Each structure stands twice: as C-alpha cells, then as structure tokens.
Amino acid sequence: AQSVTQLGSHVSVSEGALVLLRCNYSSSVPPYLFWYVQYPNQGLQLLLKYTTGATLVKGINGFEAEFKKSETSFHLTKPSAHMSDAAEYFCAVSEGAGGTSYGKLTFGQGTILTVHP
C-alpha cells in the first residue's frame, strides 16, 4: 500500500519569497512521484514527476522537487513566488512500471498556497 502526507494544509508566502511545500510518502516498492497543481474549479495539471534517474527534477513555472529516498520525501520548491502561483498543490505517488497498481495515483491531502503582495 502507498500513502502520501503533505505537511501543512495551508502555506502562505510573500511574493518573491521561497516556496516550500512538503511531501512525504510511504511505498513498499520503488515509487513514481508527482506534483500537480489545481486552480479553482479546474482539473489537475502536472508540474513535475520523478520516475527514475536524476533525483532533482525540474518542472514547469520554475518549480522543482528532489527525491530523497532516505527521507522518503519529495518536497516542492520554487525560489521566488509569483501571485499566479496561488493554487492548491497535490503530491501523488504511484508504483513504478511492473507493479500491480502501476498507473494508479494516491494523492496527498493537498496544500493551498497563498501568495501575498
């Protein structure tokens, strides 16, 4: 079984400040990890994903995340927040290729990011 915990249901930052959204996962098999963003009344958009290879992955809109196996973490960061980053962010995990649940996503509880001018 897999699970995802996002620390902090709400995060507030000032425009231009560092964004750090925390995600820890639990998986009995090598995981694939994802960050999605959801704007109000819209579907999810993929920010970035880790499958294999380089543990620091870069995504769209200046976001990046680092897979740390020893810490079972996949925190999302952005050096400088922009007003347009205000949204809800979801971390998700799935089994890797070959797993019986390959493709199925387990989502964290979500973190609402507020950006103040």
Add this chain to the structure above:
Amino acid sequence: GAVVSQHPSWVICKSGTSVKIECRSLDFQATTMFWYRQFPKQSLMLMATSNEGSKATYEQGVEKDKFLINHASLTLSTLTVTSAHPEDSSFYICSAWTGGYYEQYFGPGTRLTVT
C-alpha cells in the same frame, strides 16, 4: 498538449435519478482512464480504473453497481451514477493515460449536486 474533456461540467439532479458523465481524450488514444472523486476541501480519491473493452476495476469501498463505468473506445469513458443521493454530491474527475512513462492527463472535472 493532450486534452481531456468532461461533460457536463456541472449537473444538478434529483435524488433517485441517474446521471451520466463523459470523459473524452480529444487528441490522443487512452488505453486506461481513471475516475476520481473529490469532496470539498479534500484530496482526490481513486474510484475505479477503466480499460478500453474490458470491465472496470473498482477500489475497495466503491459500489460498482452504483457507479457504472463504460469504456467503449480508446477516447471515451463514461461514469453513470445510478439512483443518486445527496451524499453522492461531489466533484468527479477523470484522467486518461496511455501507459508507460507518459503522464496522466486530467479532465476539468464535473460537479454533481444531488438535491
């Protein structure tokens, strides 16, 4: 990029009636489509996995007779909520997946309100 549409975007129905929600991949063929539901201020919960031409597989606790899923083609999956009740009111989101390392593409969601 790949686009997934859902129809309708919102629907209000009376208790006891059935509602059908369509999920279409507009510019690609999806071997698998997933259906999620999202309650207000909560995360997405996977309901079922739909593969073209075969029966859907449901997650534990999801009533397959209540949430009927049909995946008739590589571009269309439908979710029918039968005999809807107010507790079925939720945001239903589908995603389409071609498999492999490719990402899942999510639809914009359908907000169902049962009165």
